[in-house]
Amino acid sequence: MSPGDRDVWPSQTAAAQFTTTHWSVVLAAGQNSSPAAQSALEQLCRSYWYPLYAFVRRRGYSPEDAQDLTQSFFERLLERDLLADLRPAGARFRSFLLHALKNHLASEWTRAHAGKRGGAILSWDELSPEARYAQEAAGAESPDAAFERRWASTVLQQALDRLRQEHVAAAKEPLFDLLADGLTGAAPSQPYAELAIKLGMTEAAVKMAVHRLRKRYGELLRLEVAQTVVTPAEIDQELRHLLSVFRNR
Numbered sequence: 001m002s003p004g005d006r007d008v009w010p011s012q013t014a015a016a017q018f019t020t021t022h023w024s025v026v027l028a029a030g031q032n033s034s035p036a037a038q039s040a041l042e043q044l045c046r047s048y049w050y051p052l053y054a055f056v057r058r059r060g061y062s063p064e065d066a067q068d069l070t071q072s073f074f075e076r077l078l079e080r081d082l083l084a085d086l087r088p089a090g091a092r093f094r095s096f097l098l099h100a101l102k103n104h105l106a107s108e109w110t111r112a113h114a115g116k117r118g119g120a121i122l123s124w125d126e127l128s129p130e131a132r133y134a135q136e137a138a139g140a141e142s143p144d145a146a147f148e149r150r151w152a153s154t155v156l157q158q159a160l161d162r163l164r165q166e167h168v169a170a171a172k173e174p175l176f177d178l179l180a181d182g183l184t185g186a187a188p189s190q191p192y193a194e195l196a197i198k199l200g201m202t203e204a205a206v207k208m209a210v211h212r213l214r215k216r217y218g219e220l221l222r223l224e225v226a227q228t229v230v231t232p233a234e235i236d237q238e239l240r241h242l243l244s245v246f247r248n249r
Helices: 013-017 022-029 035-047 049-058 063-078 093-106 108-113 129-134 143-169 173-184 192-199 203-226 232-247
Strands: none
Touching: 022 035, 035 049, 035 063, 049 063, 049 093, 049 129, 049 143, 063 093, 063 129, 093 143, 143 173, 143 203, 143 232, 173 192, 173 203, 192 203, 203 232
């Protein structure tokens, strides 16, 4: 699912709502294991585990070794070892994680202290990582390029999931299911007239609903990106990068 055109991105929304986000909480805490920083870091790890797991698999590790290495990486990260020398300036969560994971894979520590599958950070039985990985085309892209693509896809999916949750909570899930494919910026796959009949709405009301859906998706996407950067000024640059990666996949 890809976001639409410029009208999706309200230029002031994220900056106005940007207060203290997950990654900025972690950076502000530094090596301080405050409950807020620990919770923020754990939530980020659970949201963005898959690009890291897939990167390890792409480097040639078996599914079992990839699970152990990803688990042990998160355990070490949550123990604050990898944050010791981190500097806040320009430290985007995406870039930091990939750099730290590469160092982790190159370290003998990983072989001696690999975490066990199904540990406290990630539950592999619930996540079914290999089933997800098997659905993707192998392709010829490098592990780094694959990581960037999967990261972009994960950010977009996180925003989409939040949008769905909002509609479920408002008892509007059928509306979302029928109009969600219109988030690409083009018209929905079904004619507006047909959607109007299915939804019991006028055609004009359906078009307005699609517009509002796109707008809210854009807001949620900006807020999702905001969780992985330090300041509001970084949101647009990171968002442009992720959309470029996603569209060129």
